[in-house]
Amino acid sequence: MEDCIFCKIIKGDIPSKTVFEDDVVKVFLDVNPNTEGHMLVVPKKHITDFTEMDDETLTHIHHVIKDMKELIYDKLGAIGLKIVNNYGCEQLVKHYHVHLIPVYKEGTFEYPYVSSDNLDEILDKLTK
Ligand code: AMP
Ligand code: ZN
Numbered sequence: 001m002e003d004c005i006f007c008k009i010i011k012g013d014i015p016s017k018t019v020f021e022d023d024v025v026k027v028f029l030d031v032n033p034n035t036e037g038h039m040l041v042v043p044k045k046h047i048t049d050f051t052e053m054d055d056e057t058l059t060h061i062h063h064v065i066k067d068m069k070e071l072i073y074d075k076l077g078a079i080g081l082k083i084v085n086n087y088g089c090e091q092l093v094k095h096y097h098v099h100l101i102p103v104y105k106e107g108t109f110e111y112p113y114v115s116s117d118n119l120d121e122i123l124d125k126l127t128k
Contacts, residue, residue, distance in 0.1 A: 001046040006095035010044050017123045020068065024060050027068060029119050034101045034111050037076045037122055041065060041098040048094050049087050061098065068100055075125050078102035082109065 001007050008014040009028065016028035019039055030038040041064055047053050065083060072078045080103035085096075103109050 001095070004046055004093075004095050006042050006093055006097065007046050010042065017119050019071070019123065019126050020064065022064075024057060025064050027064065029123060030099065031116055031119075033114050033116060033119075034082075034099075035104065035109075035114055036118070037072055037078065037100075037102040037126065039068065039072075039100050041068065041100060043096055047096045049091070049096055050085065051087075053096065065098060065100065071126055072100065072102050076102055076122070078104055079106065080109075 005014065009016045010026050016026075018026060018028050020027040023044070025041055025043055027039055027041050030040055041061055043053070043057055043061060045057070047057075050058065069081055072081060082099070082101040082103060084099040084101060086092075086099075101111075
C-alpha cells in the first residue's frame with residue numbers, strides 16, 4: 001500500500017534495523033522503544049488488523065514470535081515479554097503488527113520509554 005510506512009520498510013524504501021525476515025514476515029526494532037530490544041513483527045502483506053488475516057499467516061506469525069522470544073531471552077537476558085497488538089484504538093500504523101517488548105525486572109513494567117541511541121548495539125547483540 002503506497003502511503004503505508006511499514007510497506008515502505010518492507011520494500012526497503014525506508015531503512016530499518018532488521019532482526020529477522022522470511023517470505024511472510026519482517027521483524028525490526030521499534031524506533032521508539034518501550035524497553036531495550038522492543039521489536040515489531042510485521043506481515044509482508046498489507047493487512048490492517050487480525051480480523052482480516054488468514055489463519056496460516058496468523059500461525060506463522062506466532063511461530064516467529066516463539067523464535068524471537070528465544071532470541072530475546074538468550075541474547076538480551078529478558079525474563080518476560082509483553083506481546084501487544086493495538087486493535088480498535090491506539091493503533092497508529094494501520095498495518096498489522098505485534099509489539100514484542102522485553103521485560104527485564106519483575107513487577108516494574110509500566111510502558112516506559114528508553115533511549116533509541118543504542119539500536120545498533122541491540123541489533124548486534126540479537127543478530128551476531
Ligand atoms: P501502534 O501504536 O501499535 O500502531 O505502534 C506503531 C509503532 O511503530 C510505534 O511503537 C512506533 O514507534 C513504531 N514505528 C513507527 N515508525 C517506525 C519506523 N520507521 N521504524 C520502526 N518503528 C516505527
Ligand atoms: Zn502496509
